[in-house]
Amino acid sequence: xxxxxxxxNNPHADxxxxxxxxxxxxxxxxxxxxxxxxLTAIPFWAVMTGAFKEPSTAALVVMLFxxxxxxxxxxYFLHMSGKSEGGWTLMALIFTIIFVFITLTGSIxxxxxxxxxxxxxxxxxxx
Amino acid sequence: xxxVPVTKDGEPVSFYEIDEHEHPEGNSTMLGFxxxxxxxxxxxxxxxxxxxxxxxxxxxxxxxxxxxxxPLVAVNTAMLLFSSITYGFxxxxxxxxxxxxxxxxxxxxxxxxxxxxxxxMYEFATLIHxxxxxxxxAFLSSFFTLVGTHGLHVTMGLIWLVTLMVQVQKHGLIPAxxxxxxxxxxxWHFLDVIWIGVFTFVYLMGTLR
Numbered sequence: 537x538x539x540x541x542x543x544x545n546n547p548h549a550d551x552x553x554x555x556x557x558x559x560x561x562x563x564x565x566x567x568x569x570x571x572x573x574x575l576t577a578i579p580f581w582a583v584m585t586g587a588f589k590e591p592s593t594a595a596l597v598v599m600l601f602x603x604x605x606x607x608x609x610x611x612y613f614l615h616m617s618g619k620s621e622g623g624w625t626l627m628a629l630i631f632t633i634i635f636v637f638i639t640l641t642g643s644i645x646x647x648x649x650x651x652x653x654x655x656x657x658x659x660x661x662x663x
Numbered sequence: 664x665x666x667v668p669v670t671k672d673g674e675p676v677s678f679y680e681i682d683e684h685e686h687p688e689g690n691s692t693m694l695g696f697x698x699x700x701x702x703x704x705x706x707x708x709x710x711x712x713x714x715x716x717x718x719x720x721x722x723x724x725x726x727x728x729x730x731x732x733x734p735l736v737a738v739n740t741a742m743l744l745f746s747s748i749t750y751g752f753x754x755x756x757x758x759x760x761x762x763x764x765x766x767x768x769x770x771x772x773x774x775x776x777x778x779x780x781x782x783x784m785y786e787f788a789t790l791i792h793x794x795x796x797x798x799x800x801a802f803l804s805s806f807f808t809l810v811g812t813h814g815l816h817v818t819m820g821l822i823w824l825v826t827l828m829v830q831v832q833k834h835g836l837i838p839a840x841x842x843x844x845x846x847x848x849x850x851w852h853f854l855d856v857i858w859i860g861v862f863t864f865v866y867l868m869g870t871l872r
Contacts, residue, residue, distance in 0.1 A: 559758060565751035572744055576862075580737050583867045591871045598871070602863035606856055613747055613852040621694045632701040636708040643712035 560615060568612025575605040689842045696846045700853045703816075707857050710812055711864065714805040718869070722800035727869030730795050732786070736866045739782045740858065743817075746775030747855045754848050762836055769828050772851070776821050783814050806865065813861055816854050823847055 560568075579598040581587070588594035610616040610629075618626050668676045718727075753768035787807070790796065797807035827847060831840050 560751060560755070562752075562755055565748060565755070569744070569748040569751075572747075576737075576740055576744065576859075579863065579867055580733065580740075583870055584733050584737075594871050595868050598863055598867050602859050605859050609747075609852060609856045609859070613751060613855070614849060621697070624694055625697045628698055628701045632704050635705060639705070639708045640712050640715065644715050647716040 560612065564612050568608055571608045571612070572605055575601050575608060689839065692842055693845065693849075696849060700849060703853070704857075707809075707812070707860070710805070710809040711860065714809050714865065717801040717805040718865075719872075720801035722802075724800040724803065725793075725795050727802070727806075727865075727872060730790060730793070731866050731870055733866060733870060735782060735786060736862055739779055739786075740862050742775050742779040742782065743855050743858050746772045746779065747852055749775060750848055750851050754844070757836060757841060757844055760836060762831065765836075766828060766831065769824060773821060773824050773828075776817055776824070780814060780817055780821070783810070787811075809865065810861060813854065813857055816850075816857075820847065820851055820854060823850070 579601045582594055582597060588597065616625065616629065620626070670676055749768050749771040753765045753772060756762075756765035756768060790803075795803055797804050824847060827840065827843055830843070834840060
């Protein structure tokens with residue numbers, strides 16, 4: 537946290553400047569921006585030049601950079617911290633991440649097995 | 664049989680608040696808006712899941728590798744990233760009470776957003792012209808739905824941005840306008856976060872396949 541005045545422990549205190557949302561500074565925005573540029577440029581470079589011979593390695597690296605950039609955006613642009621709104625934004629975020637994880641893995645898992653176990657077209661026609 | 668419980672003074676005990684206590688205007692807006700963003704996140708999660716499931720079904724049509732132009736996507740990503748930082752600067756000007764400079768940054772944000780949308784429209788038009796429209800295969804249907812939904816969000820954000828600029832011009836930086844600008848700030852940065860997912864999972868990993 538760069539803002540020492542963030543009303544973390546008393547969300548109902550009278551403060552006229554905002555609603556408990558944290559602020560950034562010029563420095564923090566620029567830091568977030570440059571980190572994002574780097575974290576975007578590297579995966580694009582890796583894919584466009586084919587720096588990784590193995591596509592699965594490249595996919596893993598690209599995904600790691602995306603995860604890192606999402607965290608950078610959350611901290612420097614969306615000003616996420618465990619203290620904003622008395623911790624409720626973080627709770628909502630964690631719930632969403634769990635929900636997203638279940639939705640994505642569940643869909644991919646179930647649909648992959650549906651496809652794998654589906655009767656081939658020819659076999660169905662022979663019956 | 665049972666008497667109403669009373670305190671020592673003979674007043675009935677209240678187990679809940681009888682009188683509505685005060686709710687300052689806008690006190691919970693930011694948290695409420697965050698809840699909206701999280702639910703919007705679920706919409707995108709479902710669209711990503713649909714793309715993950717259908718993304719390999721080409722139906723004899725073009726594969727991602729054949730139709731995606733990564734340099735164009737890189738420029739698009741840069742546009743959205745620039746619009747994020749200019750919006751951040753607008754928020755800093757807002758906190759400093761510098762209305763004119765804030766409006767200038769918001770204009771830049773809007774122009775970058777417009778550039779992003781124009782490039783996306785160009786990309787979509789090219790794809791449809793090449794016969795790779797949303798009706799061609801399940802892969803392209805889910806692609807157009809996912810990326811199009813994001814584009815629709817950006818369009819809404821732009822309309823919202825212009826509306827707020829007019830509001831600020833008319834009424835100045837009153838608390839209500841500041842609150843609205845902070846909400847749009849979260850919305851705009853949120854769309855940038857979603858775009859990270861789009862360019863990674865759709866474009867970059869599509870090209871790798």
